[in-house]
Amino acid sequence: MGEFLSMVRKSKALHFITRSGSKATLAALALLLPLSVFAQSAIDGTWKTNPAASKPSNQPIVFAVVNGFYDCDTCVPKIHVKADGNDQPVTALAHVTVAVKEIDPRTIEIVVKKDAKTISDQVRHVSEDGQTLHVKETDYVVDDPQPVLRETTAQRVGDAMRDANATSGSWRTIKLSSSDNGLLVTYQETGNRLSMSTPTDVSWTANFDGQFYPVHGSYSADSVSLKKLAGGAIEMTSKQGGKIVRVDTMTISPDGRSMTTVSENKVSGRVSTWVATKQ
Numbered sequence: 587m588g589e590f591l592s593m594v595r596k597s598k599a600l601h602f603i604t605r606s607g608s609k610a611t612l613a614a615l616a617l618l619l620p621l622s623v624f625a626q627s628a629i630d631g632t633w634k635t636n637p638a639a640s641k642p643s644n645q646p647i648v649f650a651v652v653n654g655f656y657d658c659d660t661c662v663p664k665i666h667v668k669a670d671g672n673d674q675p676v677t678a679l680a681h682v683t684v685a686v687k688e689i690d691p692r693t694i695e696i697v698v699k700k701d702a703k704t705i706s707d708q709v710r711h712v713s714e715d716g717q718t719l720h721v722k723e724t725d726y727v728v729d730d731p732q733p734v735l736r737e738t739t740a741q742r743v744g745d746a747m748r749d750a751n752a753t754s755g756s757w758r759t760i761k762l763s764s765s766d767n768g769l770l771v772t773y774q775e776t777g778n779r780l781s782m783s784t785p786t787d788v789s790w791t792a793n794f795d796g797q798f799y800p801v802h803g804s805y806s807a808d809s810v811s812l813k814k815l816a817g818g819a820i821e822m823t824s825k826q827g828g829k830i831v832r833v834d835t836m837t838i839s840p841d842g843r844s845m846t847t848v849s850e851n852k853v854s855g856r857v858s859t860w861v862a863t864k865q
Contacts, residue, residue, distance in 0.1 A: 627775035
């Protein structure tokens with residue numbers, strides 16, 4: 587008898603849905619579906635990094651232009667090339683060249699190429715007192731005509747080097763900025779899958795299963811893997827050439843308006859914290 591009554595109730599419910607108008611039909615269906623079907627992930631949307639609220643690594647960058655050579659001790663791999671303005675191959679980086687040119691005693695230019703194509707152009711200039719370094723950088727994006735423009739201000743750590751270009755020494759970043767196309771990123775979570783895209787056409791789609799999935803349009807990584815951590819945080823691991831180069835841990839605030847990413851460069855050991863706000 588109980589089973590029969592249950593069947594009658596279901597029959598009446600179906601009859602109501604069939605005979606009702608479209609709005610009532612949708613409302614009835616919504617009541618029958620779990621809330622998770624309509625829930626939006628906290629990460630969904632477009633985020634913009636706030637450089638002023640972020641904290642780049644405190645580890646200084648160390649380089650020098652002296653005796654006709656450019657040496658970068660904190661670069662990975664370390665760089666030792668002639669500073670004659672010509673393209674010089676970088677050891678351990680296939681198809682990558684660096685051209686370093688002294689423009690004047692307080693200014694140098696560094697151009698990085700891959701497969702003979704310019705991917706980065708920097709001008710580094712030191713203040714008259716030798717204590718502040720200003721860097722203007724243009725990063726060229728794979729298959730995108732619009733480059734990313736960045737500016738960095740760094741403060742000298744320790745004494746200036748003798749008989750070297752004034753830009754030489756140890757520098758700690760104190761301020762940075764970027765054009766919007768270098769600050770914006772959009773995420774979309776669907777089920778167990780997350781997609782990412784940027785205005786510069788860098789993109790990937792990966793499952794939360796720890797497996798690696800391809801990255802499109804990036805010079806810094808060719809694959810990523812994802813996993814969810816306790817409390818809703820997301821861990822993203824990036825590889826380049828089969829080697830892990832970076833691990834990012836992304837945590838969204840309780841109000842869903844800000845996201846903090848702790849980024850650890852596994853090659854250099856530098857750890858930075860980036861804060862982004864939802865647009």
